[in-house]
Amino acid sequence: MVLQVRNLTVTYGQKKAVDLISFEVKPGQAFGLLGANGAGKSSTIAAVLGIEKSTFDELVIIGKSPIRNRKEIFEQVGVQFQETNFQDKLTVSDACEQWRSLYKTTADLPALLQTFGLADKEQQLVKLLSGGERQRLAVLLALIPEPKLVFLDELTTGLDTKARRMLWKQLATMKENGLAIVLTSHYMDEVEALCDEILILREGQTVFHGTIQEALVVSGKTTLEDAYLFLAGEEEYWG
Numbered sequence: 001m002v003l004q005v006r007n008l009t010v011t012y013g014q015k016k017a018v019d020l021i022s023f024e025v026k027p028g029q030a031f032g033l034l035g036a037n038g039a040g041k042s043s044t045i046a047a048v049l050g051i052e053k054s055t056f057d058e059l060v061i062i063g064k065s066p067i068r069n070r071k072e073i074f075e076q077v078g079v080q081f082q083e084t085n086f087q088d089k090l091t092v093s094d095a096c097e098q099w100r101s102l103y104k105t106t107a108d109l110p111a112l113l114q115t116f117g118l119a120d121k122e123q124q125l126v127k128l129l130s131g132g133e134r135q136r137l138a139v140l141l142a143l144i145p146e147p148k149l150v151f152l153d154e155l156t157t158g159l160d161t162k163a164r165r166m167l168w169k170q171l172a173t174m175k176e177n178g179l180a181i182v183l184t185s186h187y188m189d190e191v192e193a194l195c196d197e198i199l200i201l202r203e204g205q206t207v208f209h210g211t212i213q214e215a216l217v218v219s220g221k222t223t224l225e226d227a228y229l230f231l232a233g234e235e236e237y238w239g
């Protein structure tokens with residue numbers, strides 16, 4: 001098991017943003033955290049990484065505690081955040097080198113730049129990249145440490161169709177090689193393309209946890225999007 005989470009709770013003031021959620025992720029498996037805006041997905045990821053305060057019965061990443069062994073875990077876990085802030089004068093190449101310098105072992109950078117369609121942008125300022133290119137750079141940086149587990153928050157938001165397909169294909173290959181993925185997404189085609197298991201949050205609580213096939217069966221729907229809307233309790237808006 002690469003990740004074990006049991007009864008994780010995140011509280012902001014009086015509000016439980018994440019309420020007793022539990023899940024596990026195995027090597028080579030992609031786990032999708034789904035839910036409406038504000039359902040608690042980012043809070044879950046931040047708590048799992050030990051960035052956000054939480055309570056739990058079990059929280060183990062690659063055999064270690066992200067609270068007590070943050071440094072060791074950092075070497076083996078990649079993180080792509082929704083919005084990465086880059087300095088104004090930073091080129092793509094600088095960003096990659098800075099990131100690489102943080103880790104003991106790193107992936108083949110020219111190959112990653114090629115894969116992510118950024119090989120000809122190395123000297124370009126990050127702030128001048130298009131939104132989609134910046135997004136691809138954020139995913140590339142998450143993969144630099146050759147992680148065993150990667151967290152991808154809204155993986156392909158803002159990406160064009162070709163770039164999305166390229167990323168899915170790349171991640172599918174990495175999964176075959178044992179990479180474990182935790183991703184949040186609002187796109188059910190992406191979830192179907194990548195996820196082996198999903199957990200749907202509604203106001204911080206688990207309303208479904210299982211495979212996509214199970215979500216279809218439990219909801220009695222024929223598409224994942226319909227199943228998601230039903231299980232997340234959002235169907236009433238669409239009738």
Ligand SMILES: Nc1ncnc2c1ncn2[C@@H]1O[C@H](COP(=O)(O)OP(=O)(O)OP(=O)(O)O)[C@@H](O)[C@H]1O
Nearest residue numbers: 012013015017035036037038039040041042043044
């Ligand atoms: N630091 C904070 N202090 C207080 N409330 C917070 C804080 N961070 C998040 N929240 C609240 O906790 C709830 C869960 O937020 P979270 O960002 O985890 O949702 P999300 O599922 O990731 O949403 P989105 O899809 O919009 O990214 C929301 O109601 C949010 O307003």
